[in-house]
Amino acid sequence: xxxxxxxxxxxxxxxxxxxxxxxxxxxxxxxxxxxxxxxxxxxxxxxxxxxxxxxxxxxxxxxxxxxxxxxxxxxxxxxxxxxxxxxxxxxxxxxxxxxxxxxxxxxxxxxxxxxxxxxxxxxxxxxxxxxxxxxxxxxxxxxxxxxxxxxxxxxxxxxxxxxxxxxxxxxxxxxxxxxxxxxxxxxxxxxxxxxxxxxxxxxxxxxxxxxxxxxxxxxxxxxxxxxxxxxxxxxxxxxxxxxxxxxxxxxxxxxxxxxxxxxxxxxxxxxxxxxxxxxxxxxxxxxxxxxxxxxxxxxxxxxxxxxxxxxxxxxxxxxxxxxxx
Amino acid sequence: xxxxxxxxxxxxxxxxxxxxxxxxxxxxxxxxxxxxxxxxxxxxxxxxxxxxxxxxxxxxxxxxxxxxxxxxxxxxxxxxxxxxxxxxxxxxxxxxxxxxxxxxxxxxxxxxxxxxxxxxxxxxxxxxxxxxxxxxxxxxxxxxxxxxxxxxxxxxxxxxxxxxxxxxxxxxxxxxxxxxxxxxxxxxxxxxxxxxxxxxxxxxxxxxxxxxxxxxxxxxxxxxxxxxxxxxxxxxxxxxx
Numbered sequence: 001x002x003x004x005x006x007x008x009x010x011x012x013x014x015x016x017x018x019x020x021x022x023x024x025x026x027x028x029x030x031x032x033x034x035x036x037x038x039x040x041x042x043x044x045x046x047x048x049x050x051x052x053x054x055x056x057x058x059x060x061x062x063x064x065x066x067x068x069x070x071x072x073x074x075x076x077x078x079x080x081x082x083x084x085x086x087x088x089x090x091x092x093x094x095x096x097x098x099x100x101x102x103x104x105x106x107x108x109x110x111x112x113x114x115x116x117x118x119x120x121x122x123x124x125x126x127x128x129x130x131x132x133x134x135x136x137x138x139x140x141x142x143x144x145x146x147x148x149x150x151x152x153x154x155x156x157x158x159x160x161x162x163x164x165x166x167x168x169x170x171x172x173x174x175x176x177x178x179x180x181x182x183x184x185x186x187x188x189x190x191x192x193x194x195x196x197x198x199x200x201x202x203x204x205x206x207x208x209x210x211x212x213x214x215x216x217x218x219x220x221x222x223x224x225x226x227x228x229x230x231x232x233x234x235x236x237x238x239x240x241x242x243x244x245x246x247x248x249x250x251x252x253x254x255x256x257x258x259x260x261x262x263x264x265x266x267x268x269x270x271x272x273x274x275x276x277x278x279x280x281x282x283x284x285x286x287x288x289x290x291x292x293x294x295x296x297x298x299x300x301x302x303x304x305x306x307x308x309x310x311x312x313x314x315x316x317x318x319x320x321x322x323x324x325x
Numbered sequence: 326x327x328x329x330x331x332x333x334x335x336x337x338x339x340x341x342x343x344x345x346x347x348x349x350x351x352x353x354x355x356x357x358x359x360x361x362x363x364x365x366x367x368x369x370x371x372x373x374x375x376x377x378x379x380x381x382x383x384x385x386x387x388x389x390x391x392x393x394x395x396x397x398x399x400x401x402x403x404x405x406x407x408x409x410x411x412x413x414x415x416x417x418x419x420x421x422x423x424x425x426x427x428x429x430x431x432x433x434x435x436x437x438x439x440x441x442x443x444x445x446x447x448x449x450x451x452x453x454x455x456x457x458x459x460x461x462x463x464x465x466x467x468x469x470x471x472x473x474x475x476x477x478x479x480x481x482x483x484x485x486x487x488x489x490x491x492x493x494x495x496x497x498x499x500x501x502x503x504x505x506x507x508x509x510x511x512x513x514x515x516x517x518x519x520x521x522x523x524x525x526x527x528x529x530x531x532x533x534x535x536x537x538x539x540x541x542x543x544x545x546x547x548x549x550x551x552x553x554x555x556x557x558x559x560x561x562x563x564x565x566x
Contacts, residue, residue: 117519125553126428133422142557164555170547243422272528276421282430283547284522284539295400296527297518305519323519 055093062086062093071196072209072248077103084248091253099244101252104270106203112264112319113204113291113298115307116178119325120285123148123169123176130280134265135251136243138235145229145262146180146277158310178285180277181206181227181262182310182318189219189228198259203270204291204319205263207249215257224314228261264288291319388417388524390532391498396505396516404516404531407524407538408498409438417524417534428522429538430547436462438497440484447483451475466544478503478542500536512536 069075069083080103091097128146137143149161153173161177170176187206190198197212198219220228234256246252247267254260265275269288273279278286289298301307305323312318390405398404407417416427437443443459453474456463468474480488487495487503495502505512514520515533522534536542 120520122547122550123552124550125555126426128556129553130421133424136422144556147556165552166555167551168549169552170549241423269527272526274523274525274527278523279419279525280421280426280428281522282428282539284520284534287518289518289527295398295402297399297523297531300399300517301519304514304517325514325520 059090059093062090066090066211069211071212073196073199080248087248087252095242095253096239097242097244097253099242099246099252101246101248102267103248104267106201106205107270108202109290109292111202111204111291112183112269113289113302114183114264114320115287115298115301115305116320116322117285117287117325118175118177118322120283121148121176121178121281122283122285123150123165123171123174124282126280126282127178127277127286130276131262133241134243134268134276135262136235136237136246136253138231138233138254139238139241140236141232143229143231143235143260145227146178147226149177149179150174151177177322179225179227179310180320181264182225182316182320183264185317185319186315188222188224188314188316192218192222194218201249205249205266205269206261207263207266208259208261209249210252210254210258210260213258215259217259219259224311224316225318228259230259231256388530388532390530393501393516393533394499396501396512398516398531399518402531404533406498406501406533406535409535417538429534431538431541444484447485449481449484451479451481464541464544466546467542497537498535500542504536504542 066083066086070079072080075083084101084103088099088101091099125148128144128148131137131145132139132143135145137145147163149158149163150165150169150171151158151161151174153175155161158177158179165171183204183206185200185204187200190200190206193199194216195212195214197214198206198208200206215230217230220230231254235254237253243251245267247263247270250263250266265273265277269275274288278288287297287301289296291298293299301323302321305325307321307323309318309321389408391408392403393406416429416431418425418427437459441447451474453476456465456475468477476488478487480486480494483494485497487497487500489495489502490506501512501515511520515536521536522539524532524534539547
């Protein structure tokens with residue numbers, strides 16, 4: 001897709017069903033938001049009730065401004081900075097968390113790829129544990145992005161795999177196969193989203209604007225890999241365990257009624273770091289890198305190892321390969 | 326003006342390249358001496374730990390690495406292997422959100438390192454019959470399977486070095502040179518990126534864990550372990566991934 005020279009949206013707006021540019025609409029929203037904000041502030045100031053503290057008023061104003069903001073892809077850099085400042089402030093005031101949120105865009109010339117060695121994985125589940133802590137996953141509902149399936153040798157149907165094993169691993173006559181979001185190049189979840197709340201970034205990561213998601217769960221029905229998770233209730237993470245290193249599109253606090261998924265730890269990988277699952281893996285079964293760099297490890301694995309992709313016949317082109325020694 | 330600047334830049338680059346080439350050629354000699362570097366690292370290791378503690382969330386940890394000789398990564402690029410230091414013995418701990426835990430299988434690999442804490446002289450007499458009393462923690466599965474004895478891999482002249490078949494010696498950090506004598510295929514895959522583990526980043530310096538960070542050289546198979554708790558799954562078995 002050639003970029004539209006008249007398109008004023010930020011460069012990392014990504015592909016997918018882009019909502020209308022709507023400069024007028026956005027401006028109108030801004031004016032309304034400004035007016036309402038002023039009104040709320042004036043109201044707050046005039047309220048004779050002593051129970052309305054300064055902080056309460058601030059939270060109300062910030063929450064309203066958050067409610068009226070646009071889709072992340074249509075925001076200018078200033079608007080992104082403003083929403084991040086609001087979200088950081090809300091986290092501080094409402095939950096007492098001191099978080100640093102980024103809006104780092106995709107690095108040019110980078111498309112992330114992932115390879116998983118089914119000969120090396122021993123089913124220790126360190127990756128799952130690291131992922132929960134890194135991505136602020138809901139502890140109450142025990143949300144997990146990664147599944148490790150224990151499979152009998154010679155079987156490749158994940159339906160026969162067991163993800164709930166509790167015995168000592170690796171078990172004799174079994175191999176272990178991990179699944180998570182495969183960051184498909186042709187993602188069915190993006191196609192079905194009725195509001196454009198999920199899209200593919202230029203580095204190949206399919207992301208979600210948690211504030212734009214309406215919770216219809218079409219994407220969950222469309223995903224052939226069971227990669228998306230729904231928040232049936234407001235996620236709960238103990239304040240002491242919150243990862244303060246956050247990204248707007250990745251591990252920031254989600255709310256009730258929105259969908260979330262693995263982003264290859266966008267907040268880490270866009271800084272040149274490895275996703276938490278790769279870094280935590282004690283057996284080195286996980287390989288991560290830039291598919292566009294011919295000298296990367298991931299490219300070496302793809303060129304030199306016996307590889308396959310899950311449900312390749314669906315043509316979703318997952319950027320996640322399995323390989324064997 | 327611009328052309329002159331370009332010319333200066335080209336000259337600078339050429340000088341830098343030549344200097345790098347010279348360093349490259351000198352490396353084999355300096356490797357034999359780096360065992361001293363390995364043991365005297367504690368000061369710099371502490372400095373490194375302090376540096377890592379100052380990092381902002383999102384920044385790379387600083388791993389101490391030594392350039393790997395004779396093996397290159399994909400595209401002929403040189404890469405590094407993590408140097409054995411006091412805190413890296415503890416299994417390359419990494420931070421995930423608010424928790425930190427070791428990421429190498431052998432969290433406390435060489436408990437009796439450095440060797441000179443008991444062996445005051447560097448030379449030892451190695452018999453083929455038994456393992457010394459102080460080393461009863463060693464389970465000699467690998468030697469028993471291959472018929473190897475202590476001196477097959479360990480240097481008798483210097484206890485802290487490994488003895489290679491061609492008569493050279495390697496440091497513990499360079500264990501890949503010893504292992505590659507038989508497991509050349511695995512070490513080749515390690516250099517390529519399909520075996521072993523990269524530390525910290527997919528970008529920038531490529532630092533890999535050494536063979537001994539995951540495998541006990543005397544008992545190299547990965548040991549059984551109880552996994553982290555299973556997820557609570559609502560789906561019945563046999564209902565797709």
